[in-house]
Amino acid sequence: MPIDAIRCCPDLSYRTKKRKGMVVNRVQFLAVVVGLGCVAQGLARAQDTTRQDSEHSQVHTPAESSDTMSISALRAQSLRALQTGDTATAVLAADAMMRQYPNDTRSMRLAGDIFLRTGKIEDAVKLFDRYIAAEPQQMPGLWQRGIALYFVGEYEKGAEQFEEHRKVNPHDVENAAWHFLCVAKSDTIETARKMVLPAPNDPRIPMKEVLEMLNTGDSNAIVKKMNSVPDESRAKADAMFYGNFYLGVDADARGELKQAHQFLARAAEDAPHHYMGDIARVYAERLAKSLEKR
Secondary structure, three states: OHEEEEEOOHHHHHHHHHHHHHHHHHHHHHHHHHHHHHHHOOOOOOHHHHHHHHHHHOOOOHHHHHHHOHHHHHHHHHHHHHOOOOOOHHHHHHHHHHHHHOOOHHHHHHHHHHHHHOOOOOHHHHHHHHHHHHHHHHHOOOHHHHHHHHHHOOHHHHHHHHHHOOOOOOOOHHHOHHHHHHHHHHHHHHHHHHHOOOOOOOOOOHHHHHHHHHHOOOHHHHHHHHHHHHOOHHHHHHHHHHHHHHHHHHHHHOOHHHHHHHHHHHHHHOOOOOOHHHHHHHHHHHHHHHHHHH
């Protein structure tokens, strides 16, 4: 309550006639209370401003803070960043891992994954190759390296990587599709169709139809299967993503880059931030740049 309002209070006028001294004391007391309240508010505002300034002065850039982070913290930071689509932070964490722990093979492989998923393909290839040199027994499992090799134009090496991967993952149609793409680029589409790697019993929709397309060139079954999944089904988004993705791969293998970009752009548009979703975004962007150069 403002001091002026206290002074005009009828209760105080009534008490003045009989207890003037008490009224004066009461007014003085309330004035002191109000004054203290104003002081308290001012101190609170000052403290809040000081705290904000302090917090602002303590904010570090990701690069600065990453230099003091443990290897496990850097790994966790990079994975969280990838899950939210924060590619800049993920790359900074990967750079810090390699700067601080250059010989840690686990971090080497993770950093390679991050570089691949964020479009730093040449860096990814270098790290994957270093990782295999350090742990050659891990090569068959490193399908990611095959994708990176495809993007840098090392088609024969990419095909070899996917052939190795089939030894540990024989039912993966995606592996067969990337192998098909590498062979088509290094040789011909006809040769690629003759050399499609077997990948039976991949349960994902529409992988059975994708494998048929690689062998026959007929994509109608994929489109039909994609459209047959109910819109309200949880499988619909995955079916549309993988269907469009590998329709794009087939178009790329045939040299139809404009059509390939259309399919990959559709796949990337609503793709979640998982591994192949990020690859779709990288792939679509690279195709777009190739079309600009024409």
